[in-house]
Amino acid sequence: MSDRSVLRKLMRDLRNPLFRNGYALMANTAITATLGMGYWLLATRFYTPEEFGRGQALITAMRLFASLTALGFVGALARFIPISGRRTGGVILRGYGMAAVTGGAAALGFLLTLPVWGDIYAVLGTPAMSLFFLGSVVVWAVFTLQDVALTGLREAAWVPVNNLVFGLVKMGLLALLATRLPEGGIFVSWMIPTAIALVPINFLIFGILVPRHVRETEQTARPPSLREMGRFLAGDFPGTLSMLAIVYLVPVLVAARVGEATFGRFSMAHTLGCMIELLAMNMAVSLTVEGSFDRSMLAANARRALKRALMIITPIIGVALVAAPLILTIFGSEFAVEGTMLLRLMALAVLPRVLIEIYLSSLRALGQARRLALVQIGLAVLVLTSIMALFPFVGVDAVGYGLLFSEILVALLIFSSLRKILRYGETGQPRVMRRSSEVA
Template sequence: MRRPSSTDRNLRLNSYAVVASNLGTGVLGLAFWAIAAKLFTPAQVGVASASIASAIMLSTLSNLSIGAMYERFLPVSGHRAGGLLVRGYLLVAGVAMLLAVGVLAFGPEALFPTRLEKLVYPVLVVVLALFALQDNTVAGLGVARWGAAKNGVHAVAKLAALVVMSASGAALAIIASWGLTAAVAMGCLMVAMRRRIRSDDRYTWAPDLPARSEMWRYFGASYGITALASIAPLIVPLVVIAQLGADASAYFAVTWSMVTAVYVVLSLLIGPFVAECAAHPDRIGGLSAQFVKTIGAVALAGSAGLAVVGPVALGFIGDQYREHGTPLLYLAAVFIPFTVIGSLYDGLARVHRRLTLAVVTQCAVTAVVIGGSVAFTPSLGVLGIGVSYLAAEVLAAVILVGPLVRWLRELRTQRSEADSHPADLPEHDAVGGVR
């Protein structure tokens, strides 16, 4: 048996920081909406939550998979790292602004009841886009724990800002408390990232990047996954508010924020894993084994938390929130374990740069979620969203479980051979090109 290396320890440290941060931000996020529900009317909470949810999804869509590129290739970008970051951030900010203007032009009027909210919305989307991109960036820089710290500080700050701004009595106070604190946290982390690039010798070395054509293929496939994964969370809140009204939107937003917290943790764990494998391709077998354990434990804990703690937490917010949200939480507790298969496959596919099946699967998942939400919400209410996600996650698991098992078996074999004959196993055998 090999002793844990510094690479294993760094992955473990970053992973634990991500889990701890998102546990804290999940609790504080629920507290945020609980306080909002006490200080504002359900209609105001519904409009603000739909606006914030759509802004978050637009920020993800505007990422253009630049974040995934940073996770995979920043560790080997050498002295080109600084330039890649500047160009990527400017591109994401520009796309975020365009997408926000598009929603203003074609989105539902109920989302922007006042002129001021229309003016604020594009700025909110740009801020959240760069805020989210930083999580991928610091993962690529090997310090995902910095992103975890930023998210934790933002969770506390926006809660305090909400209480202070609630005196205005306007729904915009909810949006402003979220966006202004995100802008401050983002600026602080920008300074830290710049210092990291300038002080780490790695970023003075010659780049060890693959051919440009291969990077473009990776970019296209990764963007396909990101774009498809963003569409459903963007459309679903709009479906809820359009078909069920602002009150139902509030019940859904508060409940789904807990489910989203679990999804976010699983997603953020992928970045540190990919970055460590990119920086240390000879350690992929051991890192993969650790990744499997971490993802599985987090998913099971998240599922149990949704089923046991979730309904109690909704009860503190209000009886109506618990009544409408508890069935959705129970259903989410059922489908969350199925996400383990997709998360594991996604991480390994990014390491090996083989994303075709992941793109196809995400396309199917998106179609099922959106189609099911439109079909089921009129008769089942917000529970129809859960039914749609259950069907989508089961479908993804069925598609990916076979290839995933074969991949893990190959990695276990390679790891055993490396432990027995480390000099006989070529370092590059573990990482393949795009298929």
């Protein structure tokens, strides 16, 4: 295929909101991964291995409590922002508030039980660090949901712009604090730019995009009632919470079992594996948004999203399998020794995860919260159980083996239902075509 035909195909895709949002989120993941690698590479040069591991652990714990609650509302915001009309601003603010309160409460519980979580978190024992950690959880919760708000408003193109600026400022501050704050500089350099980024992006959301969205959808909006949103969250939130435990709770549990330097090396492979997995989720989030706008197009959009996701992700998985040791050697030879197998296993696990994410996003668009929760909770139980069972035998590689085994099994179990959605959309059944004589 010539460069010109590829360009024409891309321009045609960008006129479709499903692909435009999906590609923007994938570009954001690529930017985040690239700048993230640069950030952590700088950290290995400017900070000791122990401080590197401690910084990773603090950021991981912060993201656990912020994201387990904030990302629990991702499905609801992606589902309801497109149809909320005049209530759109309130829906977004309500999501922000609930995520901040629940995340802060979870973080407070963590701080009150700090000795249970291992010596690596002892630095949070002072009042000043405890308050900074609590504030960081609240800030990250809002930072996470603002990207979802932009996607729900069909303006995901702003997400990579925001994270590009955020990533560059973060790297500069990391280097600046290396001499001024050799202990704690990693965590501080991560959070200060995050807090600053909230101001311009939320001005954009509430000052420009929400009013425009209200004007454009006032004729077709179907603002959800609190009861409808509550019923959806009751089904979606526990399942989403379970799924996010896979990403954010697992590293915290690993940190409690290994030393600081070992955790730092584990975290790099785990972070890169999660970035590949996030690509599978990007197109799926866009599918939820477009499925909420127009359910009649769900089958066609689901097929398109699955095809594009596999087309983009499969080569990336191939690169990760072949070049995992070379990629990790950038951070040091010990990173490659301890992380190559983990990165390869996590990359392979993304293939079945693509099928799972397309299925889950279709269920969100259809509002089938009970089935959604069942699949998500089942997958989380499988992953956590298998990791804990394998950890004594294969160490940190248990994370990769557990993910691969669990996601293949769940993909096989949901495959028949996914095929029905891909063929028939919201009904799950073939449409019966009536004869012209019957219509007459």
